[in-house]
Amino acid sequence: MGKKNVVCKSAILGREMHVVVHGEKGLPIVVFPTMGMAPESLEEVGMVDELADYVDSGVVQLFCTETIDAESWGSDADNEERAQRQETYYHFVVDELVPLVHKVNGTDARPLALGCDTGATQASIVALRRPDLFQGCVCLSGCYDARRYFGDWMDATLYDNTPCAFLPNMDADHPYVPVYNQRQLLFCTGQDASEADSLRSTRVMGEQLARLGVDVWCDYWGGDVTHTWYWWKKQLRYFMPIVLDDVEKTTAAEKPAKRRATRKPAAKKTAVKTTSAKKPAAAKATAAKAPAAAATKAAEKPAAKKPAAKPATTAAAKKAAEPKPAAKKAEPAKKPAAPAAAPIAKAAKAAAPAKAVKAEVPAKAVKAEVPAKAVKPAAPAKVEPKPAAKPAAAKKPAAAKVAPKAAAAKKPATSKAAAKAAPAAKKTAATKAATKPAAKKGTSAK
Numbered sequence: 001m002g003k004k005n006v007v008c009k010s011a012i013l014g015r016e017m018h019v020v021v022h023g024e025k026g027l028p029i030v031v032f033p034t035m036g037m038a039p040e041s042l043e044e045v046g047m048v049d050e051l052a053d054y055v056d057s058g059v060v061q062l063f064c065t066e067t068i069d070a071e072s073w074g075s076d077a078d079n080e081e082r083a084q085r086q087e088t089y090y091h092f093v094v095d096e097l098v099p100l101v102h103k104v105n106g107t108d109a110r111p112l113a114l115g116c117d118t119g120a121t122q123a124s125i126v127a128l129r130r131p132d133l134f135q136g137c138v139c140l141s142g143c144y145d146a147r148r149y150f151g152d153w154m155d156a157t158l159y160d161n162t163p164c165a166f167l168p169n170m171d172a173d174h175p176y177v178p179v180y181n182q183r184q185l186l187f188c189t190g191q192d193a194s195e196a197d198s199l200r201s202t203r204v205m206g207e208q209l210a211r212l213g214v215d216v217w218c219d220y221w222g223g224d225v226t227h228t229w230y231w232w233k234k235q236l237r238y239f240m241p242i243v244l245d246d247v248e249k250t251t252a253a254e255k256p257a258k259r260r261a262t263r264k265p266a267a268k269k270t271a272v273k274t275t276s277a278k279k280p281a282a283a284k285a286t287a288a289k290a291p292a293a294a295a296t297k298a299a300e301k302p303a304a305k306k307p308a309a310k311p312a313t314t315a316a317a318k319k320a321a322e323p324k325p326a327a328k329k330a331e332p333a334k335k336p337a338a339p340a341a342a343p344i345a346k347a348a349k350a351a352a353p354a355k356a357v358k359a360e361v362p363a364k365a366v367k368a369e370v371p372a373k374a375v376k377p378a379a380p381a382k383v384e385p386k387p388a389a390k391p392a393a394a395k396k397p398a399a400a401k402v403a404p405k406a407a408a409a410k411k412p413a414t415s416k417a418a419a420k421a422a423p424a425a426k427k428t429a430a431t432k433a434a435t436k437p438a439a440k441k442g443t444s445a446k
Contacts, residue, residue, distance in 0.1 A: 008100050012092045013068065019097070021104060022048055023061035027135075027247060028101045028111035030093070030126075031064045032119035035074050039064040045229045047116075050237050059244065063101050063111070065093075069118050073149045082150070083158040090161060093122075094130050110135040112184070112247070116232045117141055120187075124163050124205075127185065131176055135247055136184030138239060140232045143197040144187075144205055164201050167208035180214040182250055184243050187218045188235050190225025198227070 006019045020039040033041050042048055042064045054060045071077075072086035101111050112135050113123035120142025127137035145164040146154070159165050170176070187205050189198040199220070206218035219239075225231050 006100065006104060008096060010092050010096050012088060012096060017092065017097075018066045019100065020064040021061065022064070023055040023058065025058045025106070026054070026060040027244065028061050028063060028105045028107075028109060030097065030101060030111045030113050030123075030134075031062055032067060032113070032115035032122040033064065034116055035067075035069040035118040039066050046233060047229070047236065050233050051240065054240065054244070061105055063097075063104070065097060067118075067122065069122075073118055073121070079150055079153045080155060080157075083155060083161070086161050087157045089122075090125060090129070093126050094133055098133050109251075112243070113137040114236075115139060115142065116229075117227070118143075124187070125161055127183070128163055128167075128176075128180075129160070131179040131183050134183070135251075136186070136243070138184075138186045138236070138243060140188050140235050141190065141195060141198045141227050142187070142201070144201040145197070148197050148201075164204045164208075167205065167212075170208075170212060172212050174212070177212050177214060180209070180212070180216075182254075184246050184250070185209065185214070185216045186239060186243060187216070188221065188239065189219075190221045190227065190231060191223045192226045194227035195225070 002022070002024045004021050006021055008017045008019055010017050018039055020043070022043075031039075031042055031047070033039060048055070048062065048064075051060060051062065055062060068085060068089050072082050072089065075082045075085070098111065102108055105111075110133060113127045114137070115121070115123040117140075120137075120139035121144060123137040124139050124142060124144050127134040144162070146158050146162040150158060154162075154165070187202045189195050189202045191199055202218055202220070206216060209216040221231070221235070
């Protein structure tokens with residue numbers, strides 16, 4: 001088991017604070033010792049050995065820190081001064097110790113806070129006041145009510161360091177409440193007489209967090225469970241595998257959200273480019289309903305453009321083959337309308353995250369359909385007349401998307417065919433073009 005001593009020169013406390021690090025990598029766990037004990041005491045009583053297999057395998061890395069509890073909770077000095085020393089220590093942890101943990105650990109992973117007795121008190125304070133910095137807390141036999149140390153005296157500073165005081169005054173719509181539900185909050189105590197303060201305050205914690213709708217774990221062990229290291233080691237060994245598994249699931253669920261957040265700018269740029277290039281006819285109806293639908297149509301059109309380049313090799317099918325692609329090309333314009341409606345509905349229910357779904361889901365749906373469209377135009381390749389000008393084949397998919405008005409869509413094709421013949425043949429070609437749409441309507445009715 002790797003072990004090293006790190007000295008943190010604290011500008012906040014005005015002294016050097018010693019931190020004993022066990023392990024080389026893994027989820028960082030900040031461990032607070034009991035009152036008046038040094039960081040090395042956790043190894044001496046066997047708490048580190050209980051987690052030795054996790055440390056050796058690189059699952060966790062322990063940061064056993066020094067405290068100044070003798071100047072705050074355990075001091076006989078003026079109450080206001082004692083409360084201020086506790087507040088100063090809190091700022092040392094969140095402003096200096098946490099950055100040190102990230103530096104030594106080599107990651108930006110949020111650490112767990114762990115402690116027994118007053119160590120549990122410190123762990124609960126930092127985890128509940130700064131859930132953005134800590135992944136949660138594992139508190140064993142802690143007292144979360146400052147009256148144990150200060151009696152009935154209270155000021156604003158001590159209030160901030162007393163969970164049993166500030167939780168009852170927290171509103172259910174407080175921004176921390178949803179964050180608490182993404183953290184691991186565990187409070188355990190025995191029910192022996194020596195656990196009286198811990199048992200009373202743990203029940204208050206459970207009631208208040210439940211009132212806020214927080215999924216907290218308060219575990220009450222038997223009446224023979226005392227306020228001793230013997231039971232704390234048993235509890236730690238029991239809870240740690242469960243907590244670590246829950247941490248892994250929670251942090252894994254955050255990764256896709258981070259990836260979507262990084263992809264959002266790229267998705268928006270693509271939507272803007274394609275909208276300016278191909279928006280005029282097909283996207284007008286959906287753009288009038290919602291900007292999200294226009295972005296969806298814009299994401300679909302570029303995908304349809306790529307397969308259209310393959311039929312260009314057999315772009316000649318102008319006489320017998322032209323009507324079939326035109327009839328089948330008109331249908332795909334209606335099909336994307338169904339997937340486009342789902343993202344709009346989602347947008348009504350959700351806010352920013354729904355946009356990421358819109359950009360991805362329609363694109364996948366189109367990719368599954370577009371290749372099918374590309375195969376059908378390839379069927380007329382069997383007729384293989386003389387190769388015609390390639391630009392004519394490239395324009396036909398765009399003309400088919402404009403509208404069901406077949407007469408307007410086919411005029412460019414007939415005029416190009418007539419350009420090679422005599423001017424008198426234009427009337428005949430126009431007559432044929434006028435009769436073909438009627439035949440199409442009869443076919444579609446069947």
